Amino acid sequence: MTLQRPASLTDEFLQGLVARVPSSSGASWKLTEVYTGELLVELPQSTPADIERAFAAARSAQRVWAAWPLRKRLAVFKRAHALFLDRAHTTTDLIQAESGKNRRMAIEETCDPVMVMSHYLKRAPHLLKPVRRGGPIPVLSTSTEIRQPKGVIGIIAPWNFPFATGISDSIPALMAGNAIVLKPDNKTALSPLYGIQLLEQAGLPKGLFQVVCGEGPDVGPTLIDNANYVMFTGSTATGRVIGERAGRNLIDCCLELGGKNPMIVLEDAKLDEVVQGAIFGAFGNTGQICMHIERMYLPEPRYAEFRDAFVAATRRLVLGAAYDFGPDIGSLVSPDHMERVRSHVDDAVAKGATVLTGGRPRPDLGPAFFEPTILEGVTQDMLAGVTETFGPVVALHRYRTVDEAVALANDTDYGLNASVWGGDLAAACQVGRRIQSGNVNVNDILATAYAAKGTPSGGVKQSGVGARHGDQGLLKYTDVQNLAVLKKQVLGARPGQDYDEYVKGMLGGLRMMRKTGIR
Known part of the structure; x- marks a missing residue:
């Protein structure tokens, strides 16, 4: 059929998007305009070695990014919020071309990362702030909960909402100080690639957000084996495979799976x-x-x-x-x-x-x-x-x-x-x-x-594990460090003290703390 393609989708523009995908083999996948079946661009396909190099580059960039003050990281997303809205129609053109959805659904998809940015720009300073708590000995000890980024997050995004999942799931992870290696579906890689371009225009350091492409069985194992955490949206059958491999690697994962x-x-x-x-x-x-x-x-x-x-x-x-x-x-x-x-x-x-x-x-x-x-x-x-x-x-x-x-x-x-x-x-x-x-x-x-x-969204039964959104949607991308400080050496019997007397005092102290509400 004859269909006028949007003026924004020039060959030069599309080639520029896919140029960031590593492919040492030279293999490519024909990414087509769904409405017509016509070729849009040859999408490079990544090898396991390409994926390992992408993780290495992301880890190097992540160490620098995590050292940035939180306010400096969040400033990137304040700029990105405006940029995403300004470029919404170009993003919509890409989403329609690669997925075939009608324009209403495509323009609404562009709003999701903006909404996620807006929410976590307000919430992240509270969630990532160290929280000082009491230690076991009142006054003489403290325990501080510190949120540390996990490292490099592997995100496997589906074809039905490629921009919303590929970018929105990355935003809280990046705010928390992580790097990203994203595997979009071959059919719908263009819109997330554009989203990354916009984030870099807003000041995201280059190299921090990597993209690898290929069919799931070819790319998935290497991605999971190199990631510190995996976020997956897709079928229940694939989710089981990902969950099993993540478990063998002793890393956590979040899986949004099928539904009826x-x-x-x-x-x-x-x-x-x-x-x-x-x-x-x-x-x-x-x-x-x-x-x-x-x-x-x-x-x-x-x-x-x-x-x-x-x-x-x-x-x-x-x-x-x-x-x-x-x-x-x-x-x-x-x-x-x-x-x-x-x-x-x-x-x-x-x-x-x-x-x-x-x-x-x-x-x-x-x-x-x-x-x-x-x-x-x-x-x-x-x-x-x-x-x-x-x-x-x-x-x-x-x-x-x-x-x-x-x-x-x-x-x-x-x-x-x-x-x-x-x-x-x-x-x-x-x-x-x-x-x-x-x-x-x-x-x-x-x-x-x-x-x-502000409220977590996830599945139960065979529809998934974990959730996106809410406080959980950001905190899942962090590890908790318990930084405990003892100001005076009081844990244990004093030199020469009878141990029976020490135990009597310890038990009495615990009773007192319970009665007074200290512990």
């Missing part, structure tokens, strides 16, 4: 609000959001009403390839992923499910377009019933009681996100508390939870 996220609509929910939420929940980012909705539970008395309104609204959605705000839904990330989504729908239909709308690829629009699809009659013997589809496909289910709805929502190995809709907020919150999920949104799909940068 439910939405429960209570009987007193407002129809129009539910439909609007369901449209975004099922089809936002073409269904390629870790926290998007794949299972919707509707109350039996209002099932037909909600179903018919949702189907009608879905049929009005506009699909298309455009670098403007026209289309409601963009492309899937690749033809391969489109085939995966189609296989889930075909499997469901073959086993008795009904397609209420959609269900087909749209090659007339581009090589990876798939219609927004609503299924009815999905069961757990179908791929779409238990496996994360990660596309614009949602299954509708009836329920008779709230207890049944909660049981159905929890009947999954996953627990990343859930959504509850109701007119009575207190009752809806009560339902939300019963759902086994790291994030639960009431009268929203996901943005209220994910955009609350």
Whole structure:
């Protein structure tokens, strides 16, 4: 198809971005414009030796960066905050070209690193400040909690939100004094590379933020073996492999993994609000959001009403390839992923499910377009019933009681996100508390939870370990040093003192401290 590429995406600009990726072998990967399948740029592929050199360079830069006063490090991000906003449309062009998402989702993705910067610029001085505490002997001893950077953080970013994860996950780690080695997905390496360029324009020392590229099995092991901590966003299967290897290396990791996220609509929910939420929940980012909705539970008395309104609204959605705000839904990330989504729908239909709308690829629009699809009659013997589809496909289910709805929502190995809709907020919150999920949104799909940068966001069950955001989102990138000081040698019996007398005094002292509240 013919599509006018944005003027910002010149060959010179794209070549400049990928030039920072090391590749001693000369191997490359064809990074294409998803809308058309046309080549954007040859992306260099890194060897294990390239990765080891990247870590060595990052460690050298990290020692200097960690020695900077915190206020000097944070000043970089104050400048970056403005720069990221000024260049948001260029970033959006890159995100659209490499991922195929519609412009609304792409521009919203550019806002995430800015929000993360804003939050931690306020919070980091408190979190990283040494905290002096009492020691075992009042007055004569102290213990100070000191936050030390871990060293070099390995970040493995997914293709669905490459800029938000690749850059946002790096910001608190850098503020804490670490260096970064990032492995973006080959399909979506351009926007994080641009983000790093902007950070360096804001004053981030060159060499501190390294990028290596390649397929996961080729790059991942060397990255994990050289990192002091790993942050990964992706599938549960890959997360297990990463967690096992990190464990063997005795390093910690944070894993945000898959989901099969439910939405429960209570009987007193407002129809129009539910439909609007369901449209975004099922089809936002073409269904390629870790926290998007794949299972919707509707109350039996209002099932037909909600179903018919949702189907009608879905049929009005506009699909298309455009670098403007026209289309409601963009492309899937690749033809391969489109085939995966189609296989889930075909499997469901073959086993008795009904397609209420959609269900087909749209090659007339581009090589990876798939219609927004609503299924009815999905069961757990179908791929779409238990496996994360990660596309614009949602299954509708009836329920008779709230207890049944909660049981159905929890009947999954996953627990990343859930959504509850109701007119009575207190009752809806009560339902939300019963759902086994790291994030639960009431009268929203996901943005209220994910955009609350002050609160940790992570998964439970098979949806992950650890969290991003909140105090935990920065402190996880640090080690704690306990600096203890004894001002006078009083720990132990004095020379010549009878040990029975020493023990009597020690036990008495402990009783006194407990009674007085000192310890």
